[in-house]
Amino acid sequence: MTEKTKNLCAQIPESLHAKVRERQEESGQTLGQYMTELITKFYEQEGKPTMKENQRTVAFQVSTELFDQFKDYLKRKGIKQNAFFLDCIRQALEEAEQTANGESEPEAEQETEQAM
Known part of the structure; x- marks a missing residue:
């Protein structure tokens, strides 16, 4: 059985909205799936360094x-x-x-x- 869902609505700048939608479409996921993944990753990484020790940009x-x-x-x-x-x-x-x-x-x- 899947977890119940709730709607999350927030006003964001148009330029950010366009970027999110573009990346969401590239991912092949629905908007709900994409946002769930983004938010989940954000909370999983909270308080952790953004760069791994053995990686460089x-x-x-x-x-x-x-x-x-x-x-x-x-x-x-x-x-x-x-x-x-x-x-x-x-x-x-x-x-x-x-x-x-x-x-x-x-x-x-x-x-x-x-x-x-």
Whole structure:
């Protein structure tokens, strides 16, 4: 049996409302499910540090046009932004390790050398 629910209504700025609805739609959840998850996570993290000890933040800026293209790509592919960048970083590190160990060079470098 599921827990009884109650309606929670609050006035928030339009810009915040738009952001919440956009992220809710991206999540594939109903608004009620999304808000329940957000509020639950907030209370679970209350009083805890926001950064884990063994994690660091990587941040950089890109043009608005590139950012919009990137967001569209992620949405079409159903990929989360952090998963995309973690995969890119892992791939680059693997390729660098292979090159350092004398293994075959990554395809992009081979193609560049062949074009010369």
